[in-house]
Amino acid sequence: MRRDPSPLRREIELTSMQDIHRQLAFAILMLTVISSQSQQTQKPKPVQTEQQGGMGGISSAGTFAPVYDENKRPITAGGFVDKGTIVFEDATRASRLSTWQHVMGTKQKMYILETDGSGVGLIDYDNDGWLDIYLVNGSTFDALYGKKPAPHAALFHNNHDGTFTDVAEKAGVTNDRWGFGVAIGDYNNDGWPDIFVANYGHNRLYRNNHNGTFTDVAEKAGILLDNWSDGATWGDYDGDGRLDLFISGYVHYDLAHQPASQSNGGIASSFCQLHGFPVMCGPRGLPGEADHLFHQNAEGTFTDVSTKAGVSDPSRYYGFTAIFVDVNNDGRPDLLVANDSNPNFLYLNKGDGTFEDRSYVSGFALNNDGREIASMGLGVGDYNNDGLVDLVVTDFSDDYKTLYHNDGEASFTEIGSEAGITQVPVPFVGWGVGFPDFDNDGWKDIMMINGHVYPQVDDHDWGTTFAERPLLFRNVPGANGNGRKFEYIPAVKGSGLATLTSGRGAAFGDLFNDGKIDVVINPIDGPPVLLKNVDPNHHHWVELKLIGGTNPANSKTSPRDAIGATIYLTANGMRQREDVMAGGSYISSNDQRPHFGLGDATDAGTAEIHWPSGAVESIKLSAVDRIFTITEGKGITAILCEKQPCTAAKPRLTPPHTTRPVRK
Ligand SMILES: [Ca+2]
Numbered sequence: 210m211r212r213d214p215s216p217l218r219r220e221i222e223l224t225s226m227q228d229i230h231r232q233l234a235f236a237i238l239m240l241t242v243i244s245s246q247s248q249q250t251q252k253p254k255p256v257q258t259e260q261q262g263g264m265g266g267i268s269s270a271g272t273f274a275p276v277y278d279e280n281k282r283p284i285t286a287g288g289f290v291d292k293g294t295i296v297f298e299d300a301t302r303a304s305r306l307s308t309w310q311h312v313m314g315t316k317q318k319m320y321i322l323e324t325d326g327s328g329v330g331l332i333d334y335d336n337d338g339w340l341d342i343y344l345v346n347g348s349t350f351d352a353l354y355g356k357k358p359a360p361h362a363a364l365f366h367n368n369h370d371g372t373f374t375d376v377a378e379k380a381g382v383t384n385d386r387w388g389f390g391v392a393i394g395d396y397n398n399d400g401w402p403d404i405f406v407a408n409y410g411h412n413r414l415y416r417n418n419h420n421g422t423f424t425d426v427a428e429k430a431g432i433l434l435d436n437w438s439d440g441a442t443w444g445d446y447d448g449d450g451r452l453d454l455f456i457s458g459y460v461h462y463d464l465a466h467q468p469a470s471q472s473n474g475g476i477a478s479s480f481c482q483l484h485g486f487p488v489m490c491g492p493r494g495l496p497g498e499a500d501h502l503f504h505q506n507a508e509g510t511f512t513d514v515s516t517k518a519g520v521s522d523p524s525r526y527y528g529f530t531a532i533f534v535d536v537n538n539d540g541r542p543d544l545l546v547a548n549d550s551n552p553n554f555l556y557l558n559k560g561d562g563t564f565e566d567r568s569y570v571s572g573f574a575l576n577n578d579g580r581e582i583a584s585m586g587l588g589v590g591d592y593n594n595d596g597l598v599d600l601v602v603t604d605f606s607d608d609y610k611t612l613y614h615n616d617g618e619a620s621f622t623e624i625g626s627e628a629g630i631t632q633v634p635v636p637f638v639g640w641g642v643g644f645p646d647f648d649n650d651g652w653k654d655i656m657m658i659n660g661h662v663y664p665q666v667d668d669h670d671w672g673t674t675f676a677e678r679p680l681l682f683r684n685v686p687g688a689n690g691n692g693r694k695f696e697y698i699p700a701v702k703g704s705g706l707a708t709l710t711s712g713r714g715a716a717f718g719d720l721f722n723d724g725k726i727d728v729v730i731n732p733i734d735g736p737p738v739l740l741k742n743v744d745p746n747h748h749h750w751v752e753l754k755l756i757g758g759t760n761p762a763n764s765k766t767s768p769r770d771a772i773g774a775t776i777y778l779t780a781n782g783m784r785q786r787e788d789v790m791a792g793g794s795y796i797s798s799n800d801q802r803p804h805f806g807l808g809d810a811t812d813a814g815t816a817e818i819h820w821p822s823g824a825v826e827s828i829k830l831s832a833v834d835r836i837f838t839i840t841e842g843k844g845i846t847a848i849l850c851e852k853q854p855c856t857a858a859k860p861r862l863t864p865p866h867t868t869r870p871v872r873k
């Protein structure tokens with residue numbers, strides 16, 4: 210299913226954004242026409258294209274024939290099977306996460322400000338070895354105008370027994386602003402993770418006080434901003450050992466003149482309707498908000514370097530999810546931004562404090578049809594174990610979800626159809642997304658969290674619903690053993706995959722330290738959903754918690770939480786890649802501990818760690834089913850549940866180990 214990158218792509222001169230867009234769209238369209246004649250694709254076709262249908266404010270492919278199950282339910286809220294392996298169970302009530310609720314404006318969703326939902330950050334804020342959960346909240350217009358108290362964000366402490374307790378108030382992290390994205394990172398390198406929250410209005414930077422409380426230092430740090438910040442990611446782009454912060458801007462929103470479909474707010478009405486019916490306006494037709502890159506200075510303040518670095522988004526695209534990750538394996542974090550109904554950004558880190566805009570030439574800007582999509586979520590993972598990170602992007606209903614295969618040298622080919630992820634998701638609006646290896650076989654799977662933006666879809670026979678179920682795809686060998694593809698896993702009635710919710714933010718991580726990747730969803734206007742991984746496989750696994758240090762060869766220091774590290778684990782006859790990242794999914798922040806499924810192997814293999822400092826260490830892992838703490842230059846310094854597998858008993862931290870790393 211892998212195709213050679215287009216030679217056409219490489220020849221195109223960098224003239225202007227518009228020219229590149231047109232030329233690339235044409236080139237990719239031609240290639241698609243040629244390739245679709247020669248290979249079988251699973252891509253359904255719209256009955257009416259976007260241009261014919263006047264699809265309004267959000268990019269899609271057009272109008273597709275509705276798909277119903279045998280009970281005449283739209284497939285987004287149906288299609289359940291009676292029998293099958295239960296992969297996830299809905300543990301929301303058992304975990305007590307249902308004691309909190311997300312709120313964003315009104316249920317009617319008259320305005321775009323009310324529709325996009327908020328993120329989830331997985332953070333072990335108290336350093337007890339167990340992941341806690343930060344859930345960003347939205348707000349209400351009454352709260353914005355000071356008429357009513359603001360809804361609070363939640364910080365759910367992990368009680369180690371399957372339950373969680375909301376400690377946000379005591380911790381001082383309730384936010385009380387109209388919140389969107391979250392990114393977890395230990396920005397001040399003190400060994401305690403901190404929380405950045407992107408808001409409509411001023412942002413928050415919650416510095417961890419090491420005693421269960423946080424202090425908001427956003428103003429002092431100089432990263433408040435004042436309009437619509439959305440996604441965020443931490444990464445040390447200039448290699449000085451201090452994490453820098455990128456914040457995507459969405460719409461430049463004027464609260465005094467809100468764009469509603471009734472009045473049109475000065476916007477052409479086609480941007481305020483779906484299938485001819487009025488819905489909230491936008492984002493098309495609304496002014497966009499710029500993106501910001503903040504460089505961290507030595508004294509814990511930040512300087513806006515967006516323009517100098519070349520990532521300021523002068524076109525004002527509608528930015529959602531952003532993430533720093535090294536896409537071309539040169540050891541420097543590159544920057545990816547998923548833009549809603551605009552081309553996506555791929556910025557290559559040049560190593561001199563600036564980035565090169567390779568959005569179009571890389572193939573990441575558009576989909577396989579050469580069209581910009583309503584990118585919402587962005588998952589990063591090496592699904593075919595070739596050592597290069599691939600990208601999965603979720604988008605609007607009546608559209609194809611996309612998989613960008615990394616061909617090397619920062620060139621991507623969009624192969625969603627060939628890989629098998631376009632057919633089922635068409636009627637779904639996709640948000641949170643990732644590559645969790647849910648069955649621990651060493652091959653990363655794909656999960657998408659879904660929910661519509663328009664409540665009005667429930668009043669019409671359009672084959673989609675406001676509350677939707679998640680979608681899970683298993684990574685399996687391709688046809689005739691060529692490459693990898695994804696196989697849709699049907700939702701068993703009553704299981705976690707059959708949970709209906711209007712999902713938005715989602716984070717993937719091992720909440721119970723049992724080696725199985727769970728999912729926390731932050732739906733709009735509802736309680737969170739915890740999908741606990743109960744897949745009955747007995748595959749083995751390892752997880753790593755990395756602590757950065759100093760590289761004696763060049764005296765460079767890695768960020769303390771090792772964001773930017775790349776790890777290759779050789780085990781079970783495979784070589785897998787994981788990266789330590791902050792951001793992604795949909796404006797969320799996943800478990801930052803690299804996780805590796807080992808299948809039936811009982812030898813945990815060797816981890817080759819590429820630290821942000823440039824040091825490369827190979828470390829033999831002593832046992833499977835363990836969580837190893839590895840400190841740069843010191844090897845394994847702790848093992849969670851050393852004496853017996855983590856699944857068998859309550860873990861405890863052991864004193865530092867003596868295994869020595871091998872430096873290259
Ligand atoms: Ca904890």
Ligand SMILES: [Ca+2]
Nearest residue numbers: 395397401403
């Ligand atoms: Ca900190």
Ligand SMILES: [Ca+2]
Nearest residue numbers: 445447449451
């Ligand atoms: Ca830096």
Ligand SMILES: [Ca+2]
Nearest residue numbers: 646650652654
């Ligand atoms: Ca798998």
